[in-house]
Amino acid sequence: MVVAAVVVLGGLVFAYYANYALDRATSTDRARSDKNAEKTVDREQPAFVSTITPRDYEQDMPEALYVLLDRPLTASEQATLTAIKGDASQVWAFMKSLGGRIVEQASHIAPREDGNENRGEAQTFNLNLNSDRSAGRTINGMTAVKDTCSAPTAQTVVHIPPAGSEPRQGLLWDLTGGKADKPNGPYVLDDGESQGKLYFHYNVIELGNGQSNMAFRIQPEVSTHTCKWHINASYTDTSGYHTQRIPKGSGTITTEAVPQKPVQYFGYVTTTGWGCIGRMSQKGCTATEHLPSR
Structure with missing residues (x-):
């Protein structure tokens, strides 16, 4: 044993x-x-995830705006609109119920590096970037690419002009012109020494490896054409240089332009009232002679 x-x-x-x-x-x-x-x-895991959300106009109404509609207003609808005394929120609430879309006036701080002194229109959105990867990556450039551009199709334009200077923030992409015209940007809109300069000439975006998410307010500017476009983001990691499309796949971003000669144009003149141009009654349009020629 x-x-x-x-x-x-x-x-x-x-x-x-x-x-x-x-x-x-x-x-x-x-x-x-x-x-x-x-x-x-x-x-x-994806190199990074991009999320695009439109500006929340219910909570964040721009001071100056256009509202576009794909059909003319009826006489009854015109009467309802011209009874509103230029309050942007009330105008939007009414036009939204008819299927309207907001287009903002682009910031009048012209980027110093593209020479464009005549800013167009914009449809602002928020761009959020994040990465769950352990390894870090650096986004060192973003390029706007126009997929298609066409003449704006809205038939009715309602314009509320600025009453003062609206705060600026975020990045502006200059997409003015048609598909053959090269986009420029993004440019810094925030106050400070970088205002009007190309963002990626002085900055990079660090993601992954515990870095915080990055959020930007993007103001894409168009003029004569409505454009569908996307962003090519270039980044580097330990395996080299890469490019990722925003939105992913074949998705595009649409930025709508304001037509120069719509069927109906309503412009509010501060302290005077509405001016009306086009196929509509002049009833309720007390300031037509004060509108700039279109």
């Missing part, structure tokens, strides 16, 4: 040290394998 016990104990001790030695001998390989597996899983 004693001999058997000694033999069993010796076997257990031998097995323990044998497993210990094997564990020590293979620990480096296993650690390397685990690390490679973690890297592989990490690379399977």
Whole structure:
């Protein structure tokens, strides 16, 4: 019995040290394998995720705006509109119920580096970028690409002009002109020394590796054409240089222009009232002679 016990104990001790030695001998390989597996899983995650959300006009009404509609207003609808005393929120509430769309006046702080002193119109959106990857990556450039551009189609334009200077923030892309005209930007709109300068000449975006999400207010500016477009974001990581499309896949961003000669044009003249041009009654239009020629 004693001999058997000694033999069993010796076997257990031998097995323990044998497993210990094997564990020590293979620990480096296993650690390397685990690390490679973690890297592989990490690379399977998207480089970064982009989320585009329109400006919330219910909570954040721009001071100056256009509202576009794809049909003329009826006489009854015109009477309702011209009874509103130029309050942007009330105008939007009425026009939204008819299927209207807001277009903002682009910031009048012209980017210094594109030479365009005549700003057009914009439809602002928020762009959020984030990455769950452990490895960091650096976005060092974004390029706007026009997919298609066409003449604006709205038949009715309602304009509320600015009453003062609206605060500016975010980035502006100059998409003025048709598809053959090269986009420029993005330019910095925020107050400060960088205002009007190309954002990526002085900045990069760091994502992943615990970095905070990045959020931007984007103001894409158009003039004579409504354009569908996307962003190509270039970034680098430990595996090299890459490009990712925003929105992903074949998605596009639409920025609508204001037609120069709509069927109906309603412009509010501060302290005077509405001016009306086009196919409509002049009833309720007390300031038509004060409108700039279109």
